[in-house]
Amino acid sequence: MDRPDTPHTDEPLVAETQMERRSALAIWISRLEGPQTMGRGPVFWATAALVVLAAILYPLFSNPFAVGNSAYFMVWTFMAMGLGVVWGYTGALSFGQTAFFGLAGYAYGVLTINFGAAYGFTWIALAISVALGGLFAMLIGYFMFYGRIKGVFVGIVTLSVTLVLETFMAQTAGPQWRIGEARLNGFNGMSGMPPLTIPWPGDAIVLYPGVGLYYVLLAMVVLCYLGLRMLLNAPFGNVLVAIRENPERAEMLGYDTRAYQMLSFALGGALAGLSGALYTAWGQYITPSSMGLTAAALPIVWVAVGGRRDITATLLGTLAVLFAFQSLTVYGSQYALIVMGALLLFTVLLTPDGLIATAMRWLGRTFGGAKR
Amino acid sequence: MTEILSVSKLNKKFGGVTVANDIDFTLHAGTMHCLIGPNGAGKSTFFRLILGEHAPDSGTILFRGADITRLRSFERIRRGISVKFQVPGIFKALSVRQNLDVAFQHHLHGHNLSSTVKRVVEFTNLEAEVETPAGALSHGQQQWLEIGMAVGVEPTLLLLDEPTAGMSPDETRKTGEMLHDLNQRGITILAVEHDMAFVEQIATQVTVLHFGRIFAEGTIAEIIDHPGVQEIYLGGSDE
Ligand SMILES: Nc1ncnc2c1ncn2[C@@H]1O[C@H](COP(=O)(O)OP(=O)(O)OP(=O)(O)O)[C@@H](O)[C@H]1O
Numbered sequence: 001m002d003r004p005d006t007p008h009t010d011e012p013l014v015a016e017t018q019m020e021r022r023s024a025l026a027i028w029i030s031r032l033e034g035p036q037t038m039g040r041g042p043v044f045w046a047t048a049a050l051v052v053l054a055a056i057l058y059p060l061f062s063n064p065f066a067v068g069n070s071a072y073f074m075v076w077t078f079m080a081m082g083l084g085v086v087w088g089y090t091g092a093l094s095f096g097q098t099a100f101f102g103l104a105g106y107a108y109g110v111l112t113i114n115f116g117a118a119y120g121f122t123w124i125a126l127a128i129s130v131a132l133g134g135l136f137a138m139l140i141g142y143f144m145f146y147g148r149i150k151g152v153f154v155g156i157v158t159l160s161v162t163l164v165l166e167t168f169m170a171q172t173a174g175p176q177w178r179i180g181e182a183r184l185n186g187f188n189g190m191s192g193m194p195p196l197t198i199p200w201p202g203d204a205i206v207l208y209p210g211v212g213l214y215y216v217l218l219a220m221v222v223l224c225y226l227g228l229r230m231l232l233n234a235p236f237g238n239v240l241v242a243i244r245e246n247p248e249r250a251e252m253l254g255y256d257t258r259a260y261q262m263l264s265f266a267l268g269g270a271l272a273g274l275s276g277a278l279y280t281a282w283g284q285y286i287t288p289s290s291m292g293l294t295a296a297a298l299p300i301v302w303v304a305v306g307g308r309r310d311i312t313a314t315l316l317g318t319l320a321v322l323f324a325f326q327s328l329t330v331y332g333s334q335y336a337l338i339v340m341g342a343l344l345l346f347t348v349l350l351t352p353d354g355l356i357a358t359a360m361r362w363l364g365r366t367f368g369g370a371k372r
Numbered sequence: 373m374t375e376i377l378s379v380s381k382l383n384k385k386f387g388g389v390t391v392a393n394d395i396d397f398t399l400h401a402g403t404m405h406c407l408i409g410p411n412g413a414g415k416s417t418f419f420r421l422i423l424g425e426h427a428p429d430s431g432t433i434l435f436r437g438a439d440i441t442r443l444r445s446f447e448r449i450r451r452g453i454s455v456k457f458q459v460p461g462i463f464k465a466l467s468v469r470q471n472l473d474v475a476f477q478h479h480l481h482g483h484n485l486s487s488t489v490k491r492v493v494e495f496t497n498l499e500a501e502v503e504t505p506a507g508a509l510s511h512g513q514q515q516w517l518e519i520g521m522a523v524g525v526e527p528t529l530l531l532l533d534e535p536t537a538g539m540s541p542d543e544t545r546k547t548g549e550m551l552h553d554l555n556q557r558g559i560t561i562l563a564v565e566h567d568m569a570f571v572e573q574i575a576t577q578v579t580v581l582h583f584g585r586i587f588a589e590g591t592i593a594e595i596i597d598h599p600g601v602q603e604i605y606l607g608g609s610d611e
């Protein structure tokens with residue numbers, strides 16, 4: 001062992017001095033790569049750019065129905081990435097992200113049915129719905145984490161919350177269940193809300209499922225993905241992973257672990273809320289079953305199959321599983337669910353880190369350093 | 373001398389077992405103090421009480437004059453306490469560098485953070501393992517990593533639970549030198565230790581804990597000559 005008392009051997013590395021002089025923006029951009037996310041270097045980013053380019057060109061070579069359908073897949077990715085943060089990075093397996101999805105979905109409906117789509121209000125409604133999803137998650141997170149609930153009990157509490165919400169919404173069929181103009185409509189769900197609408201001089205652009213919505217969602221997915229990469233590689237993300245690994249030790253290093261867990265959960269709730277509000281806007285429709293048991297289980301399958309501990313694996317895995325699921329649904333939705341269950345079992349047993357994450361690691365090893 | 377830590381009438385029971393029995397304990401700023409006692413005496417539990425991982429049944433803990441008895445663990449740490457646990461408390465899936473980043477990043481940033489990490493990596497002799505997951509290190513290296521995490525923040529009070537367990541005599545001696553060095557820089561140290569040679573090397577004052585009670589206290593010479601202390605160590609743990 002070296003003698004410890006060499007206090008000022010700290011010759012700064014060149015890269016570090018440059019780091020010091022960089023602006024806050026440059027620091028955040030540098031966090032697009034880091035210890036908490038796979039993928040780094042020119043090959044990775046060139047591949048990523050090609051994927052995005054292909055996604056941009058896709059509508060030119062496809063039909064409007066398929067494009068609208070792809071938009072539908074992208075709607076779900078926010079909830080999946082949020083679950084990735086909560087479960088994969090922070091270590092709390094939430095079984096109830098659909099509670100925040102549903103709350104925000106209904107909120108978008110209630111707000112837009114009452115206040116319409118003029119003056120860009122649908123976007124304000126979207127923002128409010130996302131905030132509600134996040135705040136509700138923060139409240140649930142507060143009671144769970146400050147109440148020292150952990151492990152499997154997080155799953156039980158969150159599942160209970162989403163099932164209670166489903167049950168509650170299912171019994172709102174009567175005409176007395178209305179918020180302003182908006183009838184909640186019980187089991188049949190709420191419909192008739194306006195899609196996202198971009199105010200435009202002359203004629204507003206209404207984003208029905210199709211090419212316009214596809215591009216808006218593509219931009220949102222890319223921004224959200226890059227934003228999460230930066231956040232997860234920031235000190236905040238390091239602490240989340242430390243909490244997943246050893247919460248007592250993280251606390252004993254001076255971190256308010258409960259606050260971090262609560263904030264991570266709130267972020268997961270806000271992202272689930274974004275999916276929920278976008279889903280409602282996409283289909284102009286939301287039902288209580290979006291918060292039911294099957295709906296609650298699916299995000300866990302997407303995230304586990306792709307790989308919960310890496311945001312890229314989560315995103316790609318979710319899109320892949322959604323595509324597979326929909327292709328299978330042609331043969332019957334019960335059948336598709338059984339295949340989903342088998343896929344989950346297969347993943348958990350054979351590649352516990354997730355199929356995509358394992359594949360990415362293999363690619364990284366094979367093509368040396370291009371991907372981690 | 374000013375008191376950095378003063379514990380009074382501290383009591384804690386686990387079920388029927390008393391693990392802290394009316395502990396009155398004072399630690400003076402700038403000292404190196406050892407806590408010894410047979411297995412199960414309650415040494416680690418005493419640390420966990422100081423750190424707030426367990427709440428005492430009664431009693432108070434003052435740190436630098438302020439009552440911290442009801443504070444949460446992270447708040448106590450932020451006031452200047454750091455700890456190395458008996459069982460290495462590291463983040464096994466994270467690399468050595470990430471472990472150190474997490475340990476220091478809440479009060480160091482940018483260049484200061486990376487230079488501190490670099491320095492700690494050097495003195496813990498983990499240069500070749502910077503990118504290795506901590507779980508893949510040898511037990512001794514994990515021990516060093518955790519010591520590095522605890523000392524790198526330059527705390528006011530450093531708590532070490534069996535810092536030399538599993539170390540070679542050479543490493544033990546170097547740990548002792550490192551602790552002297554930290555102490556010179558003004559860090560107060562309280563260490564749980566079984567190795568009496570090591571205790572002799574580092575400590576000015578020694579406290580003996582037995583069945584959760586302060587059994588004896590004094591200089592190392594006084595403790596070694598204390599007939600009762602010899603008895604509890606030699607005669608097993610039957611009182
Ligand atoms: N969380 C706990 N719940 C119940 N009993 C506990 C708990 N932690 C410790 N104990 C008991 O308290 C007593 C003191 O344990 P402690 O770990 O503090 O001893 P120690 O002096 O550190 O021993 P060692 O030298 O073996 O490390 C033991 O009898 C132990 O079994």
Ligand SMILES: [Mg+2]
Nearest residue numbers: 415416417458
């Ligand atoms: Mg112990």
